[in-house]
Amino acid sequence: MKLAPVNIKNKRATFDYELTDTYTAGIVLTGTEIKSIRLGKASLVDTFCFFSNGELWVKNMHIAEYFYGSYNNHSARRDRKLLLNKKELKKLEKGTKETGYTIVPVRMFINEKGLAKVVVALARGKKQYDKRESLKEKDDKRDMDRMFKR
Template sequence: MNKDEIALRKKSPVQIRNKKASFEYFFVDTYTAGIVLTGTEIKSIRAGKASLVDSFCFINKGEMWLQGMNISPYFYGSYSNHEAKRTRKLLLSKREIRRLEEDAKSPGYTIVPTLVFIDQNGRAKVDIALCRGKKEYDKRETLKAKEDRREMDRALKRY
């Protein structure tokens, strides 16, 4: 990922993050994938009505799938509205899927979505990460570092 791609992501009007994932896991490797969506799903995502809480990715028959992502039904949708928590296909190259499948077979590793955003062409994309679970003491350490950063920011704002 180069600097231009990172800058474009920051400018994206929609950024739906999985905040819990960074607390629960160490990110080993990240990938960007497209999502196969229906018409009302993309409208809901553009309105910011989606959530990545408790979602995960799995590989079935050489294809990557996203389970547990909640996209709220579109308010103006009619009979053609979508299911909120259906399984959605992710678009990655075969090489990337094979690499992720091999790495995820190791004990303690999983694949988790971290961010949903709209790219410069108007398509919904998802950042997924190969993750290793944190132990309880790692989580406490993360909380302590976060609290220290907050205190330092508060001290700098006073002066």
């Protein structure tokens, strides 16, 4: 049975934040979690990353319990460790020290080796007027595309 490629996006992240640097990180999972992700049963809504003892963790990521998991199942919203090299961790930690910056998971996918990866971005929160401006740009782009298709 061939499953569709997994590509779970955090659409809210690009709307609420201005993304500066992106990094691809591995993620530490249990057996039932990776099975749920392969079925596409995960969500990045309201997720964020934080540092604890020099390690990067993702909080509030929802991975649905695996249907056939029985007593081995995982809790859906537990904290999960992200795997990056030391240089990337230092850059991210230095970036979060600046006012207004945070680390946000943008996308989760499964690579060609079958490993789950998370794309995290160093992001700065947008103001309300920035959000309106990005919506206006999106509408203008859509209108221009319609004009050229005629």
